[in-house]
Amino acid sequence: MKIIDYPDRELMALSLADRLASELSETLRMQGHASLCLPGGTTPGPVFDTLSGVDLDxxxxxxxxxxxxxxxxxxxxxxxxxLRARFLRGPAAAARLIPLYAAAPTPEDRLDELTAGITPHLPISVLLLGMGADMHTASLFPGADRLAQALAPDAPALMALRADAAGEPRITLTARVLKAALRLHILITGADKRAAIERAASLPLEQAPVRAVLSHATIHWAE
Structure with missing residues (x-):
């Protein structure tokens, strides 16, 4: 686990956006195509704002x-x-959005269809994750109903999970897919998350699901 400390969040957002853009550009030069996997939530918004304006194919x-x-x-x-509001605009509006939602009562109803959409774009070229103070990442929540399966080496690419802390049912990439990303970054802010991610390295995997990807990740942190 490598942690990069930034003096403030603005510099972190600019630096991280530049790094993601460079990694995407390199992948496009070498392979002619790339996949970019991004987190939800408001924390990565400033990164999206900058990255969306970069001149890439x-x-x-x-x-x-x-x-x-x-x-x-x-x-x-x-x-x-x-994601549409903060990232898929400006030059980045030309990117192809691969959905993780389709109208149906439950995620299980459309899981096969959504998995088929994601699979051609694996392994992920560039992955940015977030982390909650409870040490979840993606929707791999401690206490989730099928967490052990989602953390297993033979997990499918996508799974539906439910957890009290999650609110709604979730659909999530599994740990196997996340840690197979060719370039893996985690974005966190605040002293509580810094302490949590350092603590996660010594906890059992099901108590700290983010630990599944820590050995492969570069952590970007600002207070």
């Missing part, structure tokens, strides 16, 4: 979320809606 980039709440885009808790 975005039409050759597939973009998808780490996870999604099982709600439609007109719901204020939709990560997809946030």
């Amino acid at each position: 975005w039409a050759k980039v597939a973009v998808f979320l780490n996870d999604e709440r099982w709600v439609p885009e007109d719901n204020p808790r939709s990560n997809t809606a946030l």
